[in-house]
Amino acid sequence: MKKIGVLTSGGDSPGMNAAIRAVVRKAIYHNVEVYGIYNGYQGLINGNIKKLELGSVGDIIHRGGTMLYTARCPEFKEREVQLKGIEQLKKFGIEGLVVIGGDGSYRGARALTELGYPCVGVPGTIDNDIPGTDFTIGFDTALNTVIDSIDKIRDTATSHDRTYVIEVMGRNAGDIALWAGMAGGAESILIPEESHDMNDIINKLNRGHDRGKKHSIIVVAEGVGSGFEIGQEIQRHTGAETRVTVLGHVQRGGSPTAHDRVLASRLAASAVELLMEGKGGRAVGIVNNKLVDYDIIEALKMPHVIDQKMYKLSDELSI
Known part of the structure; x- marks a missing residue:
């Protein structure tokens, strides 16, 4: 391929800019032109496409968000809209597309693949819920x-002898809650992949109080439910003053960590290599610190699996 495109879609995540930079510089190093599609699939169907040069991606590796911007595009589910997007790509002579985003972005890439247009998916989401990869771009920063x-x-x-409930993001995945809860020493972690018994949580809080524990932290994944409702239930049953913090979109911002910058660079460069080899319909990932690629259609059929041993360990350590 002599011309490829790159877009970011869905929710932004720290490290997307590092991935865009890697796509552009890896491709130009191999004499392949790169075109940026702005505002995701919406920008694709609108023809918001510009050629990117080396300088276009200068000084962005440390920046959060995405220089290509992103937007939701529900109408891209329709076949005629997908064909319109392919027409725009062909108008610019773009022969393959790198799609950086989460499962919604992958579904768009899968649709283009099924229509015969070569796409490679790069996992960019703080939720860490893309099958086939140990980590997604942005998860570590979040x-x-x-x-x-x-x-x-x-x-x-x-200082105040209180119980705090902290609600974190992750959509229907509990990775952020699990990892943050373990690293933060939370007394209980509630994730959608595992059932929870409020009686067990309350009994654990009471036991801690009886042995002189002055405060407790409960981490709740948003996929479980409202942190405020859980906080009210805890206060009602324990009598302990309870406060709730919903961290919200602050988790999606900020300068990416070194881990996310390196991960983004490796995954994006791998995507470019696949397109240069004429391979489309693939998704890239990292498993046991080794780069892998797999069929993007099959990828969306794989279930997201939580590390159950890690979840059990977090419960054991919070006695």
Whole structure:
């Protein structure tokens, strides 16, 4: 291929800019032209496409968000809209497309693949819910943002003898809650992949109080339910003063960690290599620190699996 395109779609995640940079510089190094599609699939169907040069991606590796911007595009589910997008790509002579995003972005790439247009998916989402890869771009940064918040909340929880419920993002995946809860020393972690019994949580809080524990931290994944409702139930049953913090979109911002910058660079460069080899319909990932690629259609059929041993360990360590 002599011309490829790159777009970011769905929710932004720290490290997307590092991935865009890697796509552009890896391709230009191999004498392949790169075109940026702005505002995701919406920009694709609107023809919002510009050629990118080396300087276009200068000074962005450390920046959060995405220089290509992103937008939701529900109408891209329709076949005629997908064909319109392919027409725009062909108008610019773009022979293959790198799609950086989460499962919604992958579904768009899968649709183009089924229509015979070569796409490679790069996992960019803080939720860490893309099958076929140990980590997604942005997860590590979001995790560290949450940890920083938990540490700060623990300071004030200690000072006021309170129970704090912290609701974190992740959609229907509990990875952020699990990793942050373990790293932050949470007393209980509630994730959608595992059932929970409020009686067990309340009994654990009461046991801690009986042995002189002055504060507790409960981490709740948004896929479980409302942190406020869980906080109210805890206060009703324990009588302990309970506060709730919903971290929200602060988790999606900020300068990416070194881990996310390196991960983004490796995955994006691998995507370019696949397109240069004429391979489309693939998704890239990292498993046991080794780069892998797999069929993007099959990828969306794989279930997201939580590390159950890690979840059990977090419960054992929080006695």
